Amino acid sequence: MVDVDALKSLLPDGVVVTEAATLENYRYDWSRDPDAGTPIAVVRPTDAEQVQAVVRWAAEHHVGITPRGAGTSLSGGSSATNGGIVVSLERMRAIEIDTTTRVAVVEPGAFNAEVKAAAAQHGLWYPPDPSSYEICSIGGNIATNAGGLCCVKYGVTTDYVLGLDVVLADGEKIVLGGKRIKDVAGLSLLKLFVGSEGTLGIITRAILRLVPAQPPRATLVATFPDAESAARAVVEIGLVTRPSMVELMDNASINIVEDARTMGLDRTAGALLVIQSDAPGAACSAEIEIAEAACAKYGATECFSTDDPEEGELFVEARRAFFPALEGRGALMLEDVGAPVPQLPDLLAGIEKIAANHALAIPVVAHAGDGNTHPTIVFDPTDGAAKDRAAIAFTEIMELAISLGGTITGEHGIGRLKKELLPTQLGSRVMELNRQVKALLDPQGILNPGAIL
């Protein structure tokens, strides 16, 4: 039995917590992974040196570490393990904006929204915007290479990471990259740590590129008779212009949001696209017109556009309200599958078929412009047969995405819930390389054991 008191003695009072209630609180992330274990301690360091101390201790005693940001993983990326410890970065939240270099120097526990807000105070912008941006941490964003709504124009987290401090599996801290925009000195280890889901090291500081504030956005909302025609409009839009947002909600997700909170969405619409342009000046309305024409071409039943940012924001809010609106509807299995954009109509049609085959509700919202969809399987957890059908549908949707040249995860990560299908997507040699790189950086396998591999 590992002596947790010894760990406590290494760190200031209050950093290591072993109360049962706290341990219970840190077992799960948002995915409520049923296989999550109970940790022997929750460690909440306040600086990188403390992270190093705890990793050194864990390495010495062969104790597994689940690194945790804000716990909003949707794929079991921070499920605790029995006998392991959770290292929560929630207290490391410093944010420093360097306006002349135009970067943010950020500790991993800072929320995405806090980084955005700090940058905005200086007329700057940190683009990546996961739906959960108000409550998810930058460390978690980097660990999953998180996407979001504006990625269709502005790219994903990795495109903004210029530097990382990382505590390796033996407790040594390395510094990768820095406050420089271009740097090709040596192998790109920086990018390897982005998206590594805490399996290769623990991020203790990040240098993030900022850009000038986003110009005001105009918004187009278009309704369609069905999700497939909306998806066809998305493909067309991608051919002719580059909006800053192309989100899709199908009929079921529209109704789930409206049930939770009246937002004035058309409950009869087969699907809804929320499209934004942030092109400057007159180019903005021109882009909206181009998008509107594409929607009309593929059978939009109604189009509404507005230059008023607040009015437009209401529709974005409706889209973001989808996940919270699911609360209390039963058990959920959240998907994150993607396909090449031209295959989006087939992906949506296939998901509909899978839902029908298994008599399941699978509402879909999507970062449609990226081909990245979030079908969510909703079922009654007390109904054993439904639960089994949900598990089958979960796998079938991933298989469908792979068959269309897509991916089983576009932005949430593999975590613990999607491991089974990873070899199918990657192939055996790439899987082996994944395992070898993991073994190289974490020979004892103490960093986020059970995640990805």
Next chain:
Amino acid sequence: MVDVDALKSLLPDGVVVTEAATLENYRYDWSRDPDAGTPIAVVRPTDAEQVQAVVRWAAEHHVGITPRGAGTSLSGGSSATNGGIVVSLERMRAIEIDTTTRVAVVEPGAFNAEVKAAAAQHGLWYPPDPSSYEICSIGGNIATNAGGLCCVKYGVTTDYVLGLDVVLADGEKIVLGGKRIKDVAGLSLLKLFVGSEGTLGIITRAILRLVPAQPPRATLVATFPDAESAARAVVEIGLVTRPSMVELMDNASINIVEDARTMGLDRTAGALLVIQSDAPGAACSAEIEIAEAACAKYGATECFSTDDPEEGELFVEARRAFFPALEGRGALMLEDVGAPVPQLPDLLAGIEKIAANHALAIPVVAHAGDGNTHPTIVFDPTDGAAKDRAAIAFTEIMELAISLGGTITGEHGIGRLKKELLPTQLGSRVMELNRQVKALLDPQGILNPGAIL
């Protein structure tokens, strides 16, 4: 002695060449690395299977392979080695534009300019634009994570690589990524191969993201009394806007270009900035005005702006003409150092001091908006003392960049000419990780031996 005839027999006629004149032609890249060896064969495969066959043969016989694109490396990235073979990808040049997915599927030997041209036929654009874009290969661009002039707004090569086929050191081919914009399934091995300079595998196919055609650009040309004040204007511009190009030429480089070819540049100017905006519509002239005000604030002696793309292109051409204009001026040592943008004035001032200390001409051009500079040490190769001073200055400039929080290479790669300073920049543990990753993927060390590490 290795039996090259056995290799010849594995491949179609003409793929393996052993004529002395050809071997001589493939010894050097543009850096004219004095330590380049003479290969025993030059192999010019026409497809991935042939690449696999030659790598399998090399692995079996422990023969080093120098992968080579168009041979435009400026850091000795494709110097040949004695007893090794050169695998030139020059015959693998297929380009396929998938307009609905908005990607280019490209073989490594295709030139950057050819990819741009193929995309342009469909109203699309491949942004990365090294100065040598008309004659450098996409494979080499990926191998070095090449930058260019529009990177200041549009990012570097890695930001556009969605998928790679790579032949590993044992001849097996893996497929990483694909035609999907977002994909976080497994560790980011894709990004690890980008910038690996042929040391981890040989790229045989790339899937590159395309974006809509760049809007017409307006151009601002501003002259300054000295390079430092131009650099200060660049820092200011970065605070207030995001142009699509911010290039700098110092007095010496202006005169070198004018000597080679009268372009009408002001020979008396201490430095010149060439700034472009591709903001759409009226936003374009607004951005140029903002940049002009920043230039005025930091002492610009003259500002000239034009909306005429062809007129603007003349100034860009002058900037691109710098490297060709150096021809015949003596021996060259090309630098590629970068610093955080606010340190750009210090970097330029420091380079000037180093030049004075060693009585050397070190003209500078720079992708100033990224803080990435190309000081070029020009000296008489028959003057032994000058050669020694040049070597010292070369090292001192890199040390200066590191001391300013910068990098010894922003876009050219480490190759063989910058290896010595790499440990100083990265630190011992990161160097060790570089070596370990290399050993993992290429245990025999047959891929581009002597490069980077």
